[in-house]
Amino acid sequence: xxxxxxxxxxxxxxxxxxxxxxxxxxxxxxxxxxxxxxxxxxxxxxxxxxxxxx
Numbered sequence: 001x002x003x004x005x006x007x008x009x010x011x012x013x014x015x016x017x018x019x020x021x022x023x024x025x026x027x028x029x030x031x032x033x034x035x036x037x038x039x040x041x042x043x044x045x046x047x048x049x050x051x052x053x054x
Contacts, residue, residue, distance in 0.1 A: 028052070 002023070003016040024030040035045055 003018040003021060006016045007014070022030075022033065024033065039045070
């Protein structure tokens with residue numbers, strides 16, 4: 001349903017694959033998930049301050 005809604009909002013100019021979509025409870029969890037996907041063990045990230053977790 002969400003992929004269809006996004007396709008409609010984008011006026012069919014972008015295709016959305018439901019199997020490639022991730023829904024989070026906000027930007028902070030999305031950035032955390034992205035960090036885990038992109039980082040290698042032992043990597044560090046610089047996080048701007050103030051940072052409001054959760």
